[in-house]
Amino acid sequence: MSTEVGKLYVQFDADGRPYIQGLKDIDRRTQQFQRDQQGAFDKLGGKLGSAIKVGMAAGVAAVAYGSVQLTKSLIKTAASYEYEMSRIKAVTSATEAEMKAMGDLALKLGKDTVFSAGEAAQGITELAKAGVSVETIVGGAIQGTLALASAGELEVARAAEIAANAMNVFELSGGQVMMVADALAAAANASSVEVEDLANSLQYIGPVANNLNIPIQQVIAALGELGNIGIKGDMAGTGLRGMLNSLISPSSVAKEALAALNVELADTEGNIKPLPAILDEFAEGLEGMTQAEQAEALGKIFDTQQLGVAMQLI
Helix, strand or coil: CCCCCCCCEEEECCCCCEEEECHHHHHHHHHHHHHHHHHHHHHHCHHHHHHHHHHHHHHHHHHHHHHHHHHHHHHHHHHHHHHHHHHHHHHHCCCHHHHHHHHHHHHHHHHHCCCCHHHHHHHHHHHHHCCCCHHHHHHHHHHHHHHHHHHHCCCHHHHHHHHHHHHHHCCCCHHHHHHHHHHHHHHHHHCCCCHHHHHHHHHHHHHHHHHCCCCHHHHHHHHHHHHCCCCCHHHHHHHHHHHHHHHHCCCHHHHHHHHHHCCCCECCCCCECCHHHHHHHHHHHHCCCCHHHHHHHHHCCCCHHHHHHHHHHC
């Protein structure tokens, strides 16, 4: 004899409202299951029947408890999804079609990734708050954010916040959030720095690098290099910032040292050179010197903290 304990269905309509079906069936069929087993064991009688009844009763209780816990979990997940979708609507003023597209995408990501639909919706909310368009979000921005969250072992909302902050510091458009998320995730995966380290560093170096028109990808790559020797977080950010400031406003001694190394910050048209090109000029100017001679030459340009950063990057 077999008795179906019941099935639980969770559905979402176009507005993201959850509908829980089958809850009454769980209770009704569980009770019926208990009655069926009671009748069967009454026929057996004796100690054997009593022992089995005790075991089966415990099993039924466990099934019922597990069903209740599953129901609670699903209701909580559904509520989180519904709440985030309402926030997205308020932030974006999206059309019905756009809301459906974002809702469907969040549900799909909840199915295809390690993150829930509610978490994906949180990421969408944070991106939208940062000014990322609906088209960009559904076109790949949220997927990039989830990849960043995975690389940094972060909550999705935090990953979206980090990407959005970096994007804003470098005055990038919403459509470039995917590039930012990819650059951060790649650096975290390829070096010993964590995404949070990079986020901390960018608070310090970001404004200066942006004023010098140094792309965020180059800055992130430099921070990854520094992280490999233990220079991370605010130390990396302030060190790299100090290094660039020393190049922007060199002392008279530093100017002579830079000229001796044939290093120039700007090209003939007055534009700041790419960071890799500047570092290459340093490397060429220091070629043939001993390590002590290199340290002496760079020491005329950078202070103690900046010197460690410069020598690692050059």
